[in-house]
Amino acid sequence: MRLEIPEDKKLVYQTTFGVKWGDMDAMGHVNNTVYFKYMEHGRIEWFSEIGFLHLPNGQAPVIANAFCNFKRQLKYPDTVLMKLYVSNPARVTFDAWTTLERVEEPGVICAAGGATVLWIDTQREKAASLPEALRALID
Numbered sequence: 455m456r457l458e459i460p461e462d463k464k465l466v467y468q469t470t471f472g473v474k475w476g477d478m479d480a481m482g483h484v485n486n487t488v489y490f491k492y493m494e495h496g497r498i499e500w501f502s503e504i505g506f507l508h509l510p511n512g513q514a515p516v517i518a519n520a521f522c523n524f525k526r527q528l529k530y531p532d533t534v535l536m537k538l539y540v541s542n543p544a545r546v547t548f549d550a551w552t553t554l555e556r557v558e559e560p561g562v563i564c565a566a567g568g569a570t571v572l573w574i575d576t577q578r579e580k581a582a583s584l585p586e587a588l589r590a591l592i593d
Contacts, residue, residue: 457521459551459566463539464592467500470557473532483527489565490520493552496538497569506588512577513585518547522567533557534564543592546581547572 471492479485494517501507501515528534539551547570554565575582584592 456523457568458523459539459553459568460541463541463549463551465537465539466591467496467503467538468536469496469499470533470535471495473528473530473534475530477528478530483529486522486524489522489524489528489554489567492534492536492554493520493522493550493567493569496536496552497550497571500538504588504591506585509585512575513582514574514576515571516574518570518572520567520569522565524565526562526564528554528556528564535560540592543584543589545583548584548589548592 473484477484477488497515498507506515533556535555535557537553539553540548541551542549549568550571551568552566553563555561555563573582573584573588574580
């Protein structure tokens with residue numbers, strides 16, 4: 455299955471980071487599981503930046519599903535530009551999309567993925583409505 459990132463999305467965060475030697479596997483490229491950690495890092499950094507990582511009312515984001523399309527290999531010592539986009543705010547979810555490219559090759563996507571972010575009440579372990587302030591950032 456191959457899912458594609460939609461055109462209709464909003465860029466909300468970007469950062470650069472270096473590939474670590476330990477991110478690679480026996481094949482000499484970044485292991486596929488690490489790409490999901492990179493995408494998670496972007497989402498967490500964005501949530502932290504906007505003040506929605508640890509809310510006092512016991513609400514938090516969790517991932518309902520995730521995917522990644524691997525287009526080109528990343529290797530040590532690449533420097534990666536990660537861009538995080540959001541779209542489709544619903545009652546309890548929104549979509550987060552991530553692209554990864556080498557800083558040395560601007561515009562050439564090495565990996566692109568996405569996740570459905572589900573907002574939950576951590577005490578009840580049930581879905582909760584997206585906070586209006588978060589919805590406004592996504593719209």
